[in-house]
Amino acid sequence: MSHAEQPPEQNLGHNLRQLRKERGWSLDRAASETGVSKAMLGQIERGESSPTLATLWKLAGGFHRSMSSLIEPAAGQTGKIRSADRLRQQPTQDQMLVAPLFPFDPQFGFELFELTLLPGYQRESEPHEPGVIEHVMVIEGTMELLLEGQWRPLQQGEAIRFAADQPHGYRNLGDKPAVFHNLIHYPAQP
Incomplete structure (x- = not known):
């Protein structure tokens, strides 16, 4: 293997x-x-x-x-198709499935995940490093995003960008999984 x-x-x-x-x-x-x-x-x-x-x-x-x-190992060469169905895994104890569609590559400065929040999932995240920006795009179901101390509902087809160097969170209070893409951009390292 x-x-x-x-x-x-x-x-x-x-x-x-x-x-x-x-x-x-x-x-x-x-x-x-x-x-x-x-x-x-x-x-x-x-x-x-x-x-x-x-x-x-x-x-x-x-x-x-x-x-x-x-x-995840680096994605490698360009032009290779990456399938969320093949990549999807549960790498932690949390009720979240993770498909690292494009693992971080310093050449581009970002990583892109497909994340699935199972029903009842809630997680509040510590701030990331200064300058980290997240882009969340809901592709299936509904979820809520915690920003500036308030839970904001996000529906299928909605997207938001925010500074992730502040406390934030994700939750799914529904009875069906919520699936979203999360593009995390990191500032250039000196």
């Missing part, structure tokens, strides 16, 4: 181990940088534990990487 075909927790564990090795970080240093306990980091690296989405974002922030770079 190739790295790209491994279960999500194996991809995450492999990618996390590689990032630590590239930086020469011990588990202690990685725990200090990410705010994720040393024990949890070890479990994730060994594929013994599936983190929450909040933990996944802490890891991404601590390593100064995109979320997609933790769960």
